[in-house]
Amino acid sequence: MTYKIFLMLFFSLISLLAFAQKKIDMADTMRSNGKIYVVVAIILTIFAGLIFYLIRIDRKITKIEKNQL
Amino acid sequence: MNKWWWKILCICLLVYTFIAGLLMDVPRIPILNETVRNLYFHVCMWFAMMILFTISVVHAVKYLSTNNLKFDILSRQYAVVGIVFGLLGYATGAIWASYTWVDPNQAASASFGAIAREPKLIGAAIALLIYFAYLVLRDSINDLDKKARISAVYNIFAFAFLFPSIWIIPRLLPSLHPGGIGTEGNPALEFKDLAPNMRWVFYPAIIGWTLLGVWIASLKVRLKFLKEKTLFAQ
Numbered sequence: 573m574t575y576k577i578f579l580m581l582f583f584s585l586i587s588l589l590a591f592a593q594k595k596i597d598m599a600d601t602m603r604s605n606g607k608i609y610v611v612v613a614i615i616l617t618i619f620a621g622l623i624f625y626l627i628r629i630d631r632k633i634t635k636i637e638k639n640q641l
Numbered sequence: 642m643n644k645w646w647w648k649i650l651c652i653c654l655l656v657y658t659f660i661a662g663l664l665m666d667v668p669r670i671p672i673l674n675e676t677v678r679n680l681y682f683h684v685c686m687w688f689a690m691m692i693l694f695t696i697s698v699v700h701a702v703k704y705l706s707t708n709n710l711k712f713d714i715l716s717r718q719y720a721v722v723g724i725v726f727g728l729l730g731y732a733t734g735a736i737w738a739s740y741t742w743v744d745p746n747q748a749a750s751a752s753f754g755a756i757a758r759e760p761k762l763i764g765a766a767i768a769l770l771i772y773f774a775y776l777v778l779r780d781s782i783n784d785l786d787k788k789a790r791i792s793a794v795y796n797i798f799a800f801a802f803l804f805p806s807i808w809i810i811p812r813l814l815p816s817l818h819p820g821g822i823g824t825e826g827n828p829a830l831e832f833k834d835l836a837p838n839m840r841w842v843f844y845p846a847i848i849g850w851t852l853l854g855v856w857i858a859s860l861k862v863r864l865k866f867l868k869e870k871t872l873f874a875q
Contacts, residue, residue: 598669599675612659630860640870640871
């Protein structure tokens with residue numbers, strides 16, 4: 573009998589431990605419904621635009637450098 | 642475009658940073674929650690700033706030993722891009738702190754009073770202001786050689802001052818920012834503190850952001866060289 577009570581207490585405490593670990597909030601919903609990919613896509617689009625602009629400036633400078641020599 | 646490969650590397654690393662930085666698993670830490678991902682962005686700004694300032698001071702020393710004005714231009718442009726990254730680091734830090742350091746049980750003004758006293762913030766502000774003064778000092782001198790020499794010497798002073806203001810003093814005082822008393826050591830490089838899977842994104846992110854800074858600085862340097870050439874040709 574004491575053995576059973578001990579087991580019961582043990583497992584209820586284990587579940588408490590798991591509960592305590594789950595309390596930290598993360599953006600789990602955003603990940604599970606895939607909306608996080610929208611954020612990634614938008615950041616990548618902005619980044620692509622900026623890099624495209626940077627490459628164009630780089631090319632222009634190269635052109636001017638070549639004309640000067 | 643001379644030498645393509647490192648620019649492509651920069652783009653690849655940053656694309657990887659954005660994708661893996663937002664999608665990969667991070668440890669669940671109270672208070673920080675999902676904002677721990679800012680490690681790939683906010684902290685990398687300061688790393689890039691530090692590396693760009695180091696490149697700048699190396700060119701300043703080279704100028705002093707050779708008196709070649711080419712190194713003065715290089716030193717100045719790397720310093721400016723370093724300042725831009727420092728400002729971005731400061732701005733991102735302000736946003737991050739306003740969500741993680743603010744005490745919800747106190748009035749916003751009381752929390753602000755505590756945050757504004759942060760040694761890391763004050764130190765970073767001093768370091769950036771010293772670099773602003775570098776630009777002011779440069780532009781106030783008309784003679785080219787004098788300008789180059791004085792600003793090279795000042796650059797070395799400004800670089801030397803980075804160490805007490807952002808590396809040493811914030812570590813000696815109690816601070817909310819990692820690295821102060823209570824969380825001793827380098828918060829980003831300490832191997833026991835940084836989760837192993839975050840390192841897979843963090844180190845490439847540092848290289849990517851730094852290369853982006855170097856790229857922008859190299860464009861500015863090349864433009865300045867062209868300007869000088871046309872000036873001397875006239």
